Amino acid sequence: xxxxxESGGGLVKPGGSLRLSCAASGFTFSTYSMNWVRQxxxxxxxxxxxxxxxxxxxxxxxxxxxxxxxxxDNAKNSLYLQMNSLRAEDTAVYYCARKLSHCPGGVCSxxxxxxxxxxxxxxxxx
Amino acid sequence: DIQxxxxxxxxxxxxxxxxxxxxxxxxxxxxxxxxxxxKPGKAPNLLIYAASTxxxxxxxxxxxxxxxxxxxxxxxxxxxxxxxxxxxxxxxSYPYTFGQGTKLEIK
Numbered sequence: 001x002x003x004x005x006e007s008g009g010g011l012v013k014p015g016g017s018l019r020l021s022c023a024a025s026g027f028t029f030s031t032y033s034m035n036w037v038r039q040x041x042x043x044x045x046x047x048x049x050x051x052x053x054x055x056x057x058x059x060x061x062x063x064x065x066x067x068x069x070x071x072x073d074n075a076k077n078s079l080y081l082q083m084n085s086l087r088a089e090d091t092a093v094y095y096c097a098r099k100l101s102h103c104p105g106g107v108c109s110x111x112x113x114x115x116x117x118x119x120x121x122x123x124x125x126x
Numbered sequence: 127d128i129q130x131x132x133x134x135x136x137x138x139x140x141x142x143x144x145x146x147x148x149x150x151x152x153x154x155x156x157x158x159x160x161x162x163x164x165k166p167g168k169a170p171n172l173l174i175y176a177a178s179t180x181x182x183x184x185x186x187x188x189x190x191x192x193x194x195x196x197x198x199x200x201x202x203x204x205x206x207x208x209x210x211x212x213x214x215x216x217x218x219s220y221p222y223t224f225g226q227g228t229k230l231e232i233k
Contacts, residue, residue, distance in 0.1 A: 035222075044227045045164075045215075047222040059221070102176060109156070112215075115169075115172075116170055
């Protein structure tokens with residue numbers, strides 16, 4: 001069974017740091033791009049960051065650029081999100097998600113996220 | 127950045143109704159669009175990818191259409207388990223963006 005399990009969330013003070021982890025199983029982790037998506041309480045979904053299979057390509061939302069760092073360890077089948085200089089507005093459930101692509105003949109025509117982990121709650125408050 | 131606008135934001139309907147949710151992109155995204163269903167306290171669940179391809183295991187009452195800038199998600203006959211929030215997502219270019227969501231409630 002393809003599965004993603006996040007951990008590392010918790011309560012942190014403004015300006016503090018937290019490291020989230022996402023453990024993958026049931027698929028060849030090293031061949032897929034991975035992502036973090038967050039959802040503030042009662043709000044919609046916000047893409048946070050993406051990392052390619054070999055870590056060659058990394059992207060961030062403007063809202064976290066310079067404060068968050070995405071990384072992965074393919075030997076451990078794990079994805080990480082190091083979050084520094086946390087703000088109240090970073091309070092959210094953080095999900096990891098695998099990116100799938102349809103690339104017939106080596107030319108990609110679409111992407112999607114599946115599956116998603118169950119999420120881990122990060123609360124930034126004094 | 128590509129903006130996605132879903133309409134309506136709230137939808138009240140009855141079991142058995144046919145409902146349609148629209149997602150408009152601020153610029154063309156070909157078929158790089160996915161639809162997700164989210165129930166309270168749960169992670170989003172993929173329904174449709176490539177704008178119109180039904181994910182394995184998703185009931186056939188769900189369908190998607192569109193290309194370019196205008197997309198629709200249709201549920202042909204609402205079932206009690208379909209009352210949830212629905213999101214579209216563009217994966218054409220970074221930053222990947224989501225629509226604001228459509229909350230489907232029981233009338």
